[in-house]
Amino acid sequence: MRCPYCGSLDTQVKDSRPTEDSSAIRRRRVCPDCGGRFTTFERVQLRELTVVKRSGRRTPFDRDKLARSIEVALRKRPVEPERVERLINGVVRQLESQGEGEITSEEIGSLVMEALKALDDVAYVRFASVYRNFTEAREFSALLDEISGDGREAAVDEAGGERD
Incomplete structure (x- = not known):
C-alpha cells in the first residue's frame, strides 16, 4: 500500500481487526520512511460492477460515490x-448479488431510496428530491403524502409528473 504522505511503497501493517459488522478489515499502517500513520479498509468484492447511466454512458461502480x-x-x-x-454495505451486497455485471443508475437509486425510507424519512425525502429531479413544491407534497400514508394515492412518477 502506497503511503499517502510520501508515496513510499514500503508500508507496514501494525494492527488488523474486523469492522463492527465484520464486512471489512480495518488495518492501521505505518510508513517506515516518513513515520506517517494511516488506516485502510479491505472489503470483499464479489464482482466488478458497471453502472449504466441514464445517458447510456458506462462507468465503473464507485462505492465511495454511493457513500457520499x-x-x-x-x-x-x-x-x-x-x-x-450497514446501509451502504447492504445496498452494495444487493447490487453484487443480483448476478448482473451491469446495473442501471435507476436500480441503484431505487435501492438507496428503499433503504433510506426505512432509516430516516428526512434523508429519504432529500435523496428522492435529487434522484427524481423535483422541480416543484407539489412534488415534495406528493412524496410527503406517500410517506405519511394519509390515504391519498397521488405519487410522483420518474418523469416528475403526478399520477393518480
Whole structure:
C-alpha cells in the first residue's frame, strides 16, 4: 500500500481487526520512511460492477460515490455512523448479488431510496428530491403524502409528473 504522505511503497501493517459488522478489515499502517500513520479498509468484492447511466454512458461502480450521496442525504440527521455503514454495505451486497455485471443508475437509486425510507424519512425525502429531479413544491407534497400514508394515492412518477 502506497503511503499517502510520501508515496513510499514500503508500508507496514501494525494492527488488523474486523469492522463492527465484520464486512471489512480495518488495518492501521505505518510508513517506515516518513513515520506517517494511516488506516485502510479491505472489503470483499464479489464482482466488478458497471453502472449504466441514464445517458447510456458506462462507468465503473464507485462505492465511495454511493457513500457520499447517502452521507449528503443524512447530513445533520441523528443517525449513528454504524447504521449508515450497514446501509451502504447492504445496498452494495444487493447490487453484487443480483448476478448482473451491469446495473442501471435507476436500480441503484431505487435501492438507496428503499433503504433510506426505512432509516430516516428526512434523508429519504432529500435523496428522492435529487434522484427524481423535483422541480416543484407539489412534488415534495406528493412524496410527503406517500410517506405519511394519509390515504391519498397521488405519487410522483420518474418523469416528475403526478399520477393518480
